[in-house]
Amino acid sequence: MFKTYKRLLGFVSPMSRYAVPYFFYALFYALFNTCTYAMILPIMNTLFDVKNAYVFEPVFSMPPLSEISLTNISPMLNYVYTNTFGTEFLMSNMLILLAVVTLIMNLMSNLFRYLSAMTVERMRVCSLQRMRNDLFNKVMEMNPGYFSEQRKGDLMSRITQDVMVVQYSITNTLQVIFRDPLLIIGYVVYMLMVSWQLSLFAILFLPVVAVLIGSIVKRLRHPALKGQERMGDMVSILDESLSGIKVIKSYNATNYIRRKFMEFNAQFSRLMLSMAKRQQLASPMSEALGLTAVSVLIVFGGSLVMSGSLTAGGFVGFIAVFSQITRPVRSFIDQFANVNQGIAAGERIFEVLDSQPEIQDKPDAKVLDGLHDKIEFRDVHFSYDSTKEVINGISFDIKRGQTVALVGPSGGGKSTLSELIPRFYDPTSGDILIDGVSIKEYTQDSLRAHMSIVAQDTILFNDSIENNIAMGRQGATHEEIMQAARVANAHDFIMECPAGYETNIGDRGAKLSGGQRQRLSIARAVLKNPEILILDEATSALDTESEKLVQEALNSLLEGRTSIVIAHRLSTIHNADKIIVIDKGKIAEQGTHAELMARNGIYAKLIEMQSFD
Ligand code: ADP
Numbered sequence: 001m002f003k004t005y006k007r008l009l010g011f012v013s014p015m016s017r018y019a020v021p022y023f024f025y026a027l028f029y030a031l032f033n034t035c036t037y038a039m040i041l042p043i044m045n046t047l048f049d050v051k052n053a054y055v056f057e058p059v060f061s062m063p064p065l066s067e068i069s070l071t072n073i074s075p076m077l078n079y080v081y082t083n084t085f086g087t088e089f090l091m092s093n094m095l096i097l098l099a100v101v102t103l104i105m106n107l108m109s110n111l112f113r114y115l116s117a118m119t120v121e122r123m124r125v126c127s128l129q130r131m132r133n134d135l136f137n138k139v140m141e142m143n144p145g146y147f148s149e150q151r152k153g154d155l156m157s158r159i160t161q162d163v164m165v166v167q168y169s170i171t172n173t174l175q176v177i178f179r180d181p182l183l184i185i186g187y188v189v190y191m192l193m194v195s196w197q198l199s200l201f202a203i204l205f206l207p208v209v210a211v212l213i214g215s216i217v218k219r220l221r222h223p224a225l226k227g228q229e230r231m232g233d234m235v236s237i238l239d240e241s242l243s244g245i246k247v248i249k250s251y252n253a254t255n256y257i258r259r260k261f262m263e264f265n266a267q268f269s270r271l272m273l274s275m276a277k278r279q280q281l282a283s284p285m286s287e288a289l290g291l292t293a294v295s296v297l298i299v300f301g302g303s304l305v306m307s308g309s310l311t312a313g314g315f316v317g318f319i320a321v322f323s324q325i326t327r328p329v330r331s332f333i334d335q336f337a338n339v340n341q342g343i344a345a346g347e348r349i350f351e352v353l354d355s356q357p358e359i360q361d362k363p364d365a366k367v368l369d370g371l372h373d374k375i376e377f378r379d380v381h382f383s384y385d386s387t388k389e390v391i392n393g394i395s396f397d398i399k400r401g402q403t404v405a406l407v408g409p410s411g412g413g414k415s416t417l418s419e420l421i422p423r424f425y426d427p428t429s430g431d432i433l434i435d436g437v438s439i440k441e442y443t444q445d446s447l448r449a450h451m452s453i454v455a456q457d458t459i460l461f462n463d464s465i466e467n468n469i470a471m472g473r474q475g476a477t478h479e480e481i482m483q484a485a486r487v488a489n490a491h492d493f494i495m496e497c498p499a500g501y502e503t504n505i506g507d508r509g510a511k512l513s514g515g516q517r518q519r520l521s522i523a524r525a526v527l528k529n530p531e532i533l534i535l536d537e538a539t540s541a542l543d544t545e546s547e548k549l550v551q552e553a554l555n556s557l558l559e560g561r562t563s564i565v566i567a568h569r570l571s572t573i574h575n576a577d578k579i580i581v582i583d584k585g586k587i588a589e590q591g592t593h594a595e596l597m598a599r600n601g602i603y604a605k606l607i608e609m610q611s612f613d
Contacts, residue, residue, distance in 0.1 A: 001343055008170055008346045011127040018123040019174065025116035026179040032109035034186035037321045039102040044313030116179060124171045128163060135159045135352055143359045144424040158352055162345040169342015172335040180328040187325045194314045198301050202322055209293045209326065230268040237261050290326060294319060359426055367446040371531045371562055373435045374399045380430035382416060390416050392585035403558055405567040405576035407606060413585045414566045418534050421564065422448050451532040452525035458517040460509035465494055466501040468520055472527035481527060488523035489553040515546030522553045533563040537572060579603065
């Protein structure tokens, strides 16, 4: 636990840059804050002093140093006052003067409070930024196999929610270490100066009150967490309902979903009510407790005043400071609870930061310089969950410059097979070789540098058209990008967009049609100009015009490249050098279109039904 905490603090670096100024700000804050409340004492003494209407005694010469002590600095101060303002003025304006001094003290205390708070904020913002960056970088390092649907949500919540929780833990550290204790010390010192008997009494009594108040606050937090969970449930129902509104309507299922929502809503409300009950109770209860404490003090302190061992002003000042001291004590207790929560969230964050990508480059990995002869699948087996074999012993090869079409029923393993080539996953047994060398011998970066993947679901980013294409090759010139767009049949429609190549395409390319999106992702691949192309043809139907443009673009892309195509279009299949029919993780048939038709097997049947899914 302490280790996690230390690692969390590691995000704040250098610590001294924040801690040192914070210490001084906190010190001055505590000092001026105590002084502000301490000012009540001279004010009260001025008011209550029956013999003289003021306590001010003019002092015209510097008092001997021996007369001045920490508890009695008034001769010194009076000397300064006398010389600055003159006796006359002081005598008639004593109260105003005291009020002004109080005000100045208070302003100073608030100034330092602000400075210390800003130091903490700066520290928090910087460390959070660093934490999020680290998390994101780590996530980007992971292999695609790491991201199941469930994991994705979990990661998102870690990067957003947990980081937020952790921030309290880090921020509050400084407060726990410096501010609150300094404030408590300041108050206690003042109280001791006024009356040690009363202070002793209060110090013994105070922890009892603090613990009582603390336990009330703690009991509040528990349902608050549950409330967040319920809120989360409700948000997910809302999300489901809104995104599935067409399905819900078409099945006339609004009542079902309404009932579900109402149920969660009622649960949430009940929880909120019980929480509110406790919350509303907490404030009066802690106030009552606080007041009880003060009353007890009044009885005890009052008797001290009557017996003459304490001045009335001193007593009022004491009560004022005492009523303030519960604040830092309570916040001190609270912070510890927060730190605990932060550590729990921190552990979830470090779990992500400490995870290692399953697929890593060998220490002596080579750089792949290109494909010269062939890609070879040698008895490849693969399973996602080590129980069910998705690829079950597949061997074939692709000569340089050839196009191989993978066809077969849905779920047969075609996509999986194609994802083994860029090493998104490694085969469980068997091997994939490029020019006779296992792809595991190469660095992943160099391997992927020679291939492009054009997937069914075109992945575009919320950015300009130009930048979306440029992703294919960093540092490409505008001319090269335009050339790639021309090859991909995208140039014309791009020029019709409001800002041409600078047009923003919206989230995931929402502002474009399906065919346009596909042509952009083809342009991206053209720009990269890879030797090896992995293409997953889209199944969704496009209108004839769009279809023709996409098909042309694909043909240009395939030209002269070594390609593996998960084929859905008859024309692609016809043009392929080799067709491999994959069914249940095995090669069912292979050959050219004519050969396979002659066999009259699965392929012939698929052609007949026109289904190449
Ligand atoms: P095809 O591309 O031929 O339709 P896939 O390669 O997509 O087939 O899927 C083959 C099998 O692997 C299917 O049974 C599918 O459910 C399973 N599968 C695909 N992706 C994953 C995954 N990420 N995790 C677990 N199983 C998967």
